[in-house]
Amino acid sequence: MNLKSTVGLLIVVTLGLIVASASFGEEPFVPWFSSTSEEYVTLKIEATPGGLTFPLPGVYTVKRGTTITLQVADVYNGFEFDHWHINFINYSSSPFTTLTLEGDANITAVFVEAPTAWEAGYLIVDLAFYDKPTLAPKGFAMIWELGVAEPLVEVPIAPNQWHSQAIFTGVRIGKTYTVVVMLENGIKGVYINYWTVYGKANYMHWGFITSYMRMGRTETGYIYIED
Numbered sequence: 001m002n003l004k005s006t007v008g009l010l011i012v013v014t015l016g017l018i019v020a021s022a023s024f025g026e027e028p029f030v031p032w033f034s035s036t037s038e039e040y041v042t043l044k045i046e047a048t049p050g051g052l053t054f055p056l057p058g059v060y061t062v063k064r065g066t067t068i069t070l071q072v073a074d075v076y077n078g079f080e081f082d083h084w085h086i087n088f089i090n091y092s093s094s095p096f097t098t099l100t101l102e103g104d105a106n107i108t109a110v111f112v113e114a115p116t117a118w119e120a121g122y123l124i125v126d127l128a129f130y131d132k133p134t135l136a137p138k139g140f141a142m143i144w145e146l147g148v149a150e151p152l153v154e155v156p157i158a159p160n161q162w163h164s165q166a167i168f169t170g171v172r173i174g175k176t177y178t179v180v181v182m183l184e185n186g187i188k189g190v191y192i193n194y195w196t197v198y199g200k201a202n203y204m205h206w207g208f209i210t211s212y213m214r215m216g217r218t219e220t221g222y223i224y225i226e227d
Contacts, residue, residue, distance in 0.1 A: 031087050032103025039064060042104045050079030050111025067100045072109060075145060080114045080175075095144065095178050096192060115172075121200035122169045125179060127152065128162075129186050130207045136162035137208070138185045143168050144178035171197045179204065186210045 035041045043060040047053050052074040062068065072081045072095035084091045085108040086099065099105065127137040142149040152164035171177060176196040183189060187210050195204045 028089070028091055030089065030091065030099070030102075030105070033087060033105070035064070035104045037064075041101050043068070043101060044104075044106045045070075045109075046107070047109040048111050050113070051075045051081060051109060053109045062101055064101060064103075067098050070097050070099060070107065070109075071095065072144075075111065078114055079111045080145065082110045082112045084108070085110055093176070094194065118175075119173045119200075120170050121173050121197055121202060122167060123171045123177070123195065123197060123202040123204060125166045125168070125181070126155075126203060126205045127164045127181065127183075128157075128205070128207050129210055131209045131211070132186065133161040135186060135210075137164040137183055139182045141166035141168075142180045142182075143171070144180055145175075146170070146177070171202070173197050173199060181206070183208075 040061050041064050043062050045053060045055055045057050045060070047057050051072060054071045054073040055068070070084055070092075075081055081095050083093045084097060087105055091097070091099070091107075099107075123143070125141045127141075129135050129137060136154040137152055140149050140151045146168070148168060150166035150168060152166055155163045155165050157163050174197065176194055179193050179195055181191045181193075183191065187208060191206075191208075193204075193206065195202070
């Protein structure tokens with residue numbers, strides 16, 4: 001089993017089967033199909049060629065009002081994830097998203113062929129414990145879409161102040177990536193965030209407080225998955 005699959009299984013096990021344990025913010029409007037049952041709805045999940053989803057493609061019966069987590073579990077070589085298509089609308093371009101079921105839903109994970117050539121850059125993921133600056137974060141960071149993980153390397157910033165960094169090369173300019181961090185000290189756990197590469201050189205600073213998770217200068221909301 002490769003590292004990407006291992007991380008995917010860890011996230012899947014932590015989240016549970018399909019019930020969401022974290023909020024991704026306000027959900028977009030969905031035109032619901034009418035359900036024949038007042039208590040339960042039908043959930044149909046499909047995927048275009050190019051990747052794998054969790055929950056797996058299939059038909060599920062779910063209690064109305066349940067919030068589910070939709071996850072891109074794998075992206076095959078030569079493809080990239082584009083968006084979730086739900087009941088005639090483009091619902092979200094995030095590989096991880098949630099949906100509260102108020103009616104029957106047809107969900108398709110849309111994968112497209114990746115460009116054969118693009119302008120590449122690099123991304124530095126910089127981590128720090130704000131309340132314990134002498135403690136350097138330990139673990140590793142991963143860019144999900146690339147399936148590449150790098151160990152966190154301790155970097156002295158000032159006397160008695162440490163950060164940890166992971167450097168990724170070959171990221172595509174203009175693309176949004178899922179950054180997964182596994183911390184082995186301070187606040188152990190799996191943390192997920194998103195970063196859009198705007199130029200050749202990119203610096204993503206992510207600050208934590210050891211009593212709870214805090215997002216630093218990043219672009220969107222966060223998800224904290226406690227191990």
